[in-house]
Amino acid sequence: MVPPLVLDIDGTMTRPDDSVDPRFFDVLPEWHAPVVVATGKAFPYPVALCHFMYVEQNVIAENGGIVLSGEAVTTNGDGEAARRVAEKYVAAGHDLGWGPTDTVNRWRETEVAVARDQPLGPLEELAAEHGLEVVDTGFAYHVKAPEIEKGRGLKSVARLLDRDPDEFVAIGDSENDVSTFGVAGESYAVANADAKAQRAADVVLDESYSEGTLGVLDDLRERA
Ligand SMILES: O=C(O)COP(=O)(O)O
Numbered sequence: 693m694v695p696p697l698v699l700d701i702d703g704t705m706t707r708p709d710d711s712v713d714p715r716f717f718d719v720l721p722e723w724h725a726p727v728v729v730a731t732g733k734a735f736p737y738p739v740a741l742c743h744f745m746y747v748e749q750n751v752i753a754e755n756g757g758i759v760l761s762g763e764a765v766t767t768n769g770d771g772e773a774a775r776r777v778a779e780k781y782v783a784a785g786h787d788l789g790w791g792p793t794d795t796v797n798r799w800r801e802t803e804v805a806v807a808r809d810q811p812l813g814p815l816e817e818l819a820a821e822h823g824l825e826v827v828d829t830g831f832a833y834h835v836k837a838p839e840i841e842k843g844r845g846l847k848s849v850a851r852l853l854d855r856d857p858d859e860f861v862a863i864g865d866s867e868n869d870v871s872t873f874g875v876a877g878e879s880y881a882v883a884n885a886d887a888k889a890q891r892a893a894d895v896v897l898d899e900s901y902s903e904g905t906l907g908v909l910d911d912l913r914e915r916a
């Protein structure tokens with residue numbers, strides 16, 4: 693049997709141009725074990741990705757802020773403190789950096805994301821004043837409660853799926869995947885992963901982005 697998977701999206705299921713590799717649309721519906729999509733993105737993004745890949749909606753969104761498996765949705769935290777940080781950041785003359793529509797934060801419930809071309813120092817200061825931290829995923833700065841992590845989300849999804857977290861194989865690319873790597877039984881960082889993810893992973897792959905991830909899936913299938 694193939695093992696259950698926990699897959700990060702950005703940098704892991706994507707190609708260097710940020711598009712999701714279309715090969716996952718064939719590989720994942722045929723994966724004969726649960727697939728959990730674990731992302732820093734707001735809840736609707738991974739739900740839509742699962743929907744359009746036609747796989748079960750096992751989702752860890754907002755870095756563990758929201759978890760969905762089967763009929764159970766769990767929200768960890770209300771994002772109130774993160775929104776206060778964002779307000780103060782904007783009041784200090786900065787910008788969240790996503791333009792007037794801001795679809796990055798529009799449906800975000802438990803944290804706030806800031807574009808990486810905005811100043812990090814003042815954001816970290818405000819976050820610390822509110823007991824929060826800033827996590828850099830390589831795609832955005834996430835202002836979040838330190839205790840909310842993808843790894844904690846994996847524990848609750850595993851429970852709902854009646855699996856041991858240790859059975860999961862995790863693949864990721866950045867510091868928001870470190871907690872997942874700590875909970876899963878086996879972990880891989882793609883070659884484009886940041887230093888923290890590389891240090892935390894059991895294996896650092898030679899191949900980058902979706903190429904690395906699909907290579908692991910091939911190996912796991914062969915092993916099964
Ligand atoms: O939304 C981000 O900043 C990163 O998303 P990811 O966790 O799927 O890589």
Ligand SMILES: [Mg+2]
Pocket residue numbers: 700701702703704829864865866
């Ligand atoms: Mg990522």
